[in-house]
Amino acid sequence: MTGVEAAHLPAIDGASDESVRCAVDTRKIVVCVEDDLDPVAASAAATLVSVLARTFPHIEVRGDVAIGANPWGVSMLSELLDVIERARPTAAVEAEHEYVIAIGDSIGAADLWVGGGDWTVLVGKGPQPVATCRTALGLHAGAALAAAEAVKTALAPLGMLVVPMADQLVWNLIDYHLTPAPPAAAVPERLAIDLVLFGAGSVGSSTAGVLACTPGLCGTAVVVDPDTFDATRNPPRYPASTGNESGSKAAWVAELLAGAGLSAEHRAERVGDWVRRQEHPGVEATVVSSVDTLDGRLQVADAVARTTLTLGVGGMALHLQRSHHDDELACPFCEYVSAVPTLTQTAARAAAVGLTVERAGQLELNHGLLTEVDVQAAVAAGRLDPARASDLVGRRLEDLLRRAYAEASVPLAGGGEARVGAPYVSLMAGALAAAELLKTAMSIPLIDRRVDLDLTGVPLGVVSRPPRDLTGRCTCSSGLRRRWAARLYR
Ligand SMILES: [Zn+2]
Numbered sequence: 001m002t003g004v005e006a007a008h009l010p011a012i013d014g015a016s017d018e019s020v021r022c023a024v025d026t027r028k029i030v031v032c033v034e035d036d037l038d039p040v041a042a043s044a045a046a047t048l049v050s051v052l053a054r055t056f057p058h059i060e061v062r063g064d065v066a067i068g069a070n071p072w073g074v075s076m077l078s079e080l081l082d083v084i085e086r087a088r089p090t091a092a093v094e095a096e097h098e099y100v101i102a103i104g105d106s107i108g109a110a111d112l113w114v115g116g117g118d119w120t121v122l123v124g125k126g127p128q129p130v131a132t133c134r135t136a137l138g139l140h141a142g143a144a145l146a147a148a149e150a151v152k153t154a155l156a157p158l159g160m161l162v163v164p165m166a167d168q169l170v171w172n173l174i175d176y177h178l179t180p181a182p183p184a185a186a187v188p189e190r191l192a193i194d195l196v197l198f199g200a201g202s203v204g205s206s207t208a209g210v211l212a213c214t215p216g217l218c219g220t221a222v223v224v225d226p227d228t229f230d231a232t233r234n235p236p237r238y239p240a241s242t243g244n245e246s247g248s249k250a251a252w253v254a255e256l257l258a259g260a261g262l263s264a265e266h267r268a269e270r271v272g273d274w275v276r277r278q279e280h281p282g283v284e285a286t287v288v289s290s291v292d293t294l295d296g297r298l299q300v301a302d303a304v305a306r307t308t309l310t311l312g313v314g315g316m317a318l319h320l321q322r323s324h325h326d327d328e329l330a331c332p333f334c335e336y337v338s339a340v341p342t343l344t345q346t347a348a349r350a351a352a353v354g355l356t357v358e359r360a361g362q363l364e365l366n367h368g369l370l371t372e373v374d375v376q377a378a379v380a381a382g383r384l385d386p387a388r389a390s391d392l393v394g395r396r397l398e399d400l401l402r403r404a405y406a407e408a409s410v411p412l413a414g415g416g417e418a419r420v421g422a423p424y425v426s427l428m429a430g431a432l433a434a435a436e437l438l439k440t441a442m443s444i445p446l447i448d449r450r451v452d453l454d455l456t457g458v459p460l461g462v463v464s465r466p467p468r469d470l471t472g473r474c475t476c477s478s479g480l481r482r483r484w485a486a487r488l489y490r
Helices: 018-025 039-055 077-083 137-158 202-211 249-259 271-277 294-302 334-339 343-353 357-366 372-380 397-405 423-442 479-488
Strands: 027-033 059-062 097-103 112-116 120-124 168-172 191-198 217-224 263-267 286-289 308-314 317-323 408-411 417-420 450-454
Touching: 018 027, 018 137, 027 039, 027 137, 039 059, 039 077, 039 097, 039 137, 039 423, 059 077, 097 137, 112 137, 120 137, 137 168, 137 423, 191 202, 191 249, 191 423, 202 217, 202 249, 202 308, 202 423, 217 249, 217 271, 249 263, 271 294, 286 294, 286 423, 294 308, 294 334, 308 423, 317 423, 343 357, 343 397, 357 372, 357 397, 372 397
Parallel strands: 027 059, 027 097, 097 112, 191 217, 191 286, 217 263, 286 308
Antiparallel strands: 112 120, 120 168, 308 317, 317 450, 408 417
């Protein structure tokens, strides 16, 4: 496929619901930046523009600042919209309302302000100060929350079920409580991380995108993902993308990390294949996993890394969880044990995509790739838009499922639902993963153990400690494996 006709997509799938598309398309988002933002904070401002511009076709940036390191290769904020043009939707209608988001407390009038700094997130309906930044992680997370507010404001009148933000939200990425970040050591000049990234999709690439805005990184990265870039589907949902990418996703994400200063390599293969090729058992580097298939998650658990950070995204909800292999808390696979497909589940998946149970089972068990016949069956069943179906040939059943379920679904007043691309959910997941990785570089304790967010609402300021699966069905239940894993990292 060429990227040219892929360039201009509606941000809303399920275009049958014109009211939703109209609510987004008639809203013009104005991003105002104060002119003395430092370059690291300015890169977070660019991230805000990047996520908003993938959802809202009408966007204007007021003010211009020099941007530090960033994944799009721009030096001034004013260059960004042109550079990511192929990742952006086109408007079907004229803008009728403005929604103004300001970065910095010197801007006097706006609907929403984003502030904060390295670890603190400030979003509010009054001016919020921006600290001088070294990592700007708090601003990146704030950008994701501000984009979520813009979407909520556009869609709530249609009946989207949301929890609106109060006048001010204060949150932090050190302990994830609803307070400013507790005092942490100053961020050092050099931030050494060793990273294995399993999954280079919207979340993995967003993790790399946030890291690419952080000066002073050094260390190593390996990016593992067998998929290739889908020029139609991916750019609107990948905040770090320009829309001009092609080929291996792992190669692209490794390039972003190399640009950030890491010694990065990529492996276009499945996690299990990469694990099998390692000379020694275990993984010393911090694993960040965003793989989205059941067998992929099992392969991640099988890597038995010293520390695994698992990211999961579903609709507008996401979570980040840290796991190890020799304690009584959940491993990367525990929560999915009950989701291992049974015949009934295969039947449900088959029905969802319009395939026969036999064919869906065959694809699932053999990791088969979709044929023209499969895709036509899905079209005939009304599960796929015929105009956008052919690019699924040669992809996986999961891709077809995701296309059929699409992105965030918005329940509408009067029944039915519409779907909205939500790149800010991936951005938030990426900001959380980047925060945990930088904690490893600064010897700050990592998350204890899991944070869940739903971006139709606001952060709740709590973390949880999910216990290990005790049904005996998880791979971590083996006593032999547990003793062996404990010895591996002694
Ligand atoms: Zn487990």
